[in-house]
Amino acid sequence: MFDIPDFIGWLLNPENWQGRYGVPNLIQEHFILTLSAIALATLIAMPIGIAIGHFNRGTALVVLLGSASRAIPTMGLLFALVMAFGVQLRELAVVIALVAIAFPPLLAGAYAGISAIEKHIPDSATAQGLTSWQLLRIVEIPLAMPAIIGGFRIAWIQVTSTVVLAPLVGLGGLGFGIIQGLALRNFDQVVASALLIVLVTVLGDQLLGFAQKNQAFRLGHLSGGKSK
Amino acid sequence: MNWALNNLELVLQLTLTHLIVSLIPLAIGFVIAVLLARVTSNRFAPAITGSLGTLYAIPSLALFVTLPVILGTNFVGPTNVLIALTIYVVSAMFFSARDAFASLPKPTIEFAQAQGLSAIQRFFYVELPLATPGLIAGARVAAASTISMASIGAVVGVRNLGYLFLDGFQRKIADEVLTGLIAIFVIAIAIDLALWLLGRALTPWHRRVNV
Numbered sequence: 001m002f003d004i005p006d007f008i009g010w011l012l013n014p015e016n017w018q019g020r021y022g023v024p025n026l027i028q029e030h031f032i033l034t035l036s037a038i039a040l041a042t043l044i045a046m047p048i049g050i051a052i053g054h055f056n057r058g059t060a061l062v063v064l065l066g067s068a069s070r071a072i073p074t075m076g077l078l079f080a081l082v083m084a085f086g087v088q089l090r091e092l093a094v095v096i097a098l099v100a101i102a103f104p105p106l107l108a109g110a111y112a113g114i115s116a117i118e119k120h121i122p123d124s125a126t127a128q129g130l131t132s133w134q135l136l137r138i139v140e141i142p143l144a145m146p147a148i149i150g151g152f153r154i155a156w157i158q159v160t161s162t163v164v165l166a167p168l169v170g171l172g173g174l175g176f177g178i179i180q181g182l183a184l185r186n187f188d189q190v191v192a193s194a195l196l197i198v199l200v201t202v203l204g205d206q207l208l209g210f211a212q213k214n215q216a217f218r219l220g221h222l223s224g225g226k227s228k
Numbered sequence: 229m230n231w232a233l234n235n236l237e238l239v240l241q242l243t244l245t246h247l248i249v250s251l252i253p254l255a256i257g258f259v260i261a262v263l264l265a266r267v268t269s270n271r272f273a274p275a276i277t278g279s280l281g282t283l284y285a286i287p288s289l290a291l292f293v294t295l296p297v298i299l300g301t302n303f304v305g306p307t308n309v310l311i312a313l314t315i316y317v318v319s320a321m322f323f324s325a326r327d328a329f330a331s332l333p334k335p336t337i338e339f340a341q342a343q344g345l346s347a348i349q350r351f352f353y354v355e356l357p358l359a360t361p362g363l364i365a366g367a368r369v370a371a372a373s374t375i376s377m378a379s380i381g382a383v384v385g386v387r388n389l390g391y392l393f394l395d396g397f398q399r400k401i402a403d404e405v406l407t408g409l410i411a412i413f414v415i416a417i418a419i420d421l422a423l424w425l426l427g428r429a430l431t432p433w434h435r436r437v438n439v
């Protein structure tokens with residue numbers, strides 16, 4: 001159907017790197033959507049997840065949200081919210097859908113990280129005279145870091161793969177090249193865009209994975225390998 | 229929900245396609261993940277874990293349209309979707325399958341060996357039945373995300389329930405989008421329940437344990 005150099009040619013063509021639907025602009029849109037959704041979800045999910053892990057109440061909520069969120073198709077959620085909000089407010093609708101998608105894994109990561117800490121550790125920290133707040137800040141959150149970053153990895157994968165679908169509801173982002181290319185049967189554009197998406201997503205995942213390993217390594221035997 | 233009732237035939241037909249497109253990768257992916265988890269030695273585990281983790285991070289739509297370059301398949305149609313979903317099932321299930329086999333009680337395996345069971349007999353009569361609860365738990369997680377992810381196949385021309393999202397959005401029929409959302413949720417729950425029952429039926433010796 002086509003030769004391999006064709007989509008590389010598409011990538012090398014300066015025309016495709018300019019304007020509204022040029023690669024840099026699409027990458028920027030992709031990142032703004034992904035990162036703003038993850039940041040918003042973090043603000044909501046972290047305090048709740050840490051509180052649930054810390055006080056050990058509301059565990060059922062985490063489990064329920066975790067399994068329900070897997071059964072709800074992210075694509076359907078995206079479409080339904082954009083329709084409910086109307087096309088004028090589609091940016092807001094997409095961000096809300098993405099926040100809803102990022103929320104469960106972030107919550108689960110924070111909860112799992114805190115609740116996996118062996119009980120004698122916070123006990124001895126309290127015995128040393130740490131206040132609740134200090135206990136959380138100095139002991140529990142650092143110990144939970146690998147699991148918290150694990151939550152970010154899943155949220156990153158889920159959100160960024162949903163952002164790929166954003167062009168279907170009229171927004172931009174890196175998925176644009178796939179959707180437009182499929183419609184116009186310009187498969188060089190499709191493949192080139194897909195490769196950019198793979199590159200960005202895998203790179204983000206690897207960076208988070210590196211940070212996760214780094215944290216786990218720093219904690220050494222303290223975490224007991226319980227929070228991976 | 230008038231829309232769903234008026235278009236019942238279409239919805240049922242799309243549901244059937246959706247089930248087929250999800251269950252085939254699930255079944256094939258399950259077998260591959262179990263074999264991969266059981267056959268690979270510890271030495272290769274990190275390499276497999278790493279590459280499966282990387283594949284898992286690739287957005288589904290991007291994988292659907294990258295496979296034709298590698299496999300020479302057509303861009304539009306179910307083949308890429310089936311293969312991509314199988315890859316996701318394998319990468320989602322490999323870790324839980326490994327854990328399921330790694331946590332088998334060692335004395336039981338040694339006892340089976342002492343009884344003179346061959347490696348293959350041991351696998352089918354001892355290891356596989358004992359690992360079933362862990363494998364089913366992994367399959368349930370993989371099933372839910374596969375059924376949800378399959379809807380994205382509609383973008384590359386697979387007429388499953390995801391088609392209701394695209395068509396409903398284009399024609400501004402909110403009920404159509406909602407029908408798709410609910411239908412996918414319902415079949416995800418149904419398959420989850422079916423797998424849970426299957427797990428119970430396959431392990432009659434621990435009926436009292438909740439999976």
